Amino acid sequence: MTILHLPTESGRLSAYEPRTEPAAHATAPAAAGEPRSRVFYSAAHVVADPFRTAAGRTAALDWDATLAFRRHLWSHGVGVAEAMDTAQRGMGLDWAGAAELIRRSSAEARATGGRLVCGAGTDQLADDPVGRPHGLGEIRTAYEEQLAVVEDAGSRAVLMASRALAAAAKGPDDYLELYGHLLRQAAQPVVLHWLGPMFDPALEGYWGSTDLDAATNTLLEVIAAQPGKVDGVKISLLDAGREVALRRRLPDGVRCYTGDDFHYPELIAGDDRGFSHALLGVFDPLAPLAARAVRLLDTGDTAGFRALLDPTVELSRHLFGAPTRHYKTGVVLLAWLAGHQSHFTMVGGLHSARSLPHLARAYELADRIGLFPDPALAASRMTQLLSVYGV
Template sequence: MIIELPTGPYRLRSSGGYSPGPAPLSRRLLAAAHVVADPLGDNTPGSPAAVDWDATLAYRNHLWEHGFGVAEAMDTAQRGMGLDWAATRELIRRTGANAAGPFACGAGTDQLAPGPHTVDEVVEAYTEQVAVIEETGGQVILMASRALAAAAAGPDDYHRVYGHLLRQVSAPVILHWLGPMFDPALDGYWGSADLDAATGVFLDIIESHGSAVDGVKISLLDASREVDLRRRLPTGVRCYTGDDFHYPELILGDSAGYSDALLGIFDAIAPAAAAAVRALDASDTATYNEILAPTVPLSRHIFGTPTYYYKTGIVFLAWLAGHQTHFRMVGGLESARSVPHLVELFKLADAAGLLPDPDLAAGRMRAFLEVST
């Protein structure tokens, strides 16, 4: 099939044909899932999020069917970029009530109004969100907090906040270090803009509360730094890669260990990624690399600068692949990427075998281009 794109005629390949299957065994995989907006709702910037709950939950079932755990209410779900706390709370509760597989949920402080807050207020906000997650039976992911980044005077405040939370949780949690490329408001997290110093604080907190920490998610897009941190973690603490640029080699690992994964790109490439890691389970590294190799250019494109707009590409691909009926987003974020960017995404997704119905994808791409000109 040939489709006329602004870059010229393009011939689509056939479907990748990745079928649902059991959860991979050799690595723990969590996919940070997006939310599906109500296309007829008021999702203008600054408005409370209007969510299509049925379509949103159906997408989580798609991820569970391919053997993933769902990482709920993370930045991929537009936390801090359109998804307000009221909608987030409802999302967490609905996912918990309808879970068809493992799930973990992000706890943050985004119910706090804009403006300065005390460290005590940050603790109270985190505590409220942790309680909502624990009520559902989900695992807690302690997300990085913009309010804490603004309120903290230095490393001692991070020890104080995380120490309090880790002493109170009912089960081991995942700690999330999200770099400023994903959210500029998090620059200097852990009390220092020097990443070596910040890593030291991060490790001190983990070592002080090891029994309360299942693992850490590192989203710095720096593979060598992740490997270094992975080797320094206490025994039994997992490293979940959050590196959407270097995930194949980080998940594969080396003689000293490997990373599990909690990734936004898994939302987009779940069928291929699950098939790849099942091949890894069978010690078939060649097939693992063969499947994931064409997903890397796609991921690097989706997460290109400005990285925090990657959600737009994630939702566009979900629409092209037939998982939702429209390309609309909470906060009006569908306008955050250009037509050339999305055209290139279409071609890269096809090359990676991630358009299961090429006729549908081509028809939707034509419709998108028609209304864009």
């Protein structure tokens, strides 16, 4: 019998007995095709190459492992949201690396028939040494460059929230003008991206106001001004009530993609007035289980869907606990423990962004819900990590 001694936030060690057999959902073969009742994407992480030094500002990635993980997601019918914040955009992965990731993933999606959307933003703009904001013209050009890369690769774009725009915009009119320009030239409908400051503090006041009601009105005005140009809105405010209120005001044909990693089961299940689709970072580790759950919705089995997905919320809330932007560390830990990559190393050294007690708790919660296809491998790797810290 294996017993792990896991460090807790109180500074003590707690004995934990890992499960010895995988849960049925962890080893069940992937079902063919995508779920019918919801469109859902996993914002996928990237796998660093620990044996190479990044050249300049470009991250060194293990391309084979990075693309293999995307094939894993597609095999379960889960779409991939590429080059998003889960892939460490603005936190280790620069635009040059993101552009290469978009090109490679787009080619892989065509080869496998996987659903793909890709993030287009403005992160090629260098920070001004004295902190002056970029001009709106520069920001528009940066968006156009990235939108062109996504569309030239044959993919649809997610227009990501821009730190540069948040710093430069004087009010709602600047958002209306810039997004209107981008939507008019987009070749295919795009997903708009509203990422709250809990994910990125530099995005405080996005859409021209810190008043979320006013910001919502501006977003809806952007959509209404360009009919047919917006596929949907990804909203990541960790506020279920606000998301429900927004999705009820969206025009027909415009999807609400939940980015709420705290309340996703209830938001995806929906109510008698509608439901949310999903574009979630937590679906990176949860993909097989989430795909199985959403297929129950295809049959009308909402209770079965909730029975599978509700127990995952405690893990998700832990991974996305403050500071929320460091959730990526737990996501990559779980990928390593599950056997999707050979190491626990991240671009920019972000594997050190969370404490050992935080990582230990993530392991325990994941193991309790049967997330690992090989529990013995996960326990062995967790033991290795504990030994590095002297446990």
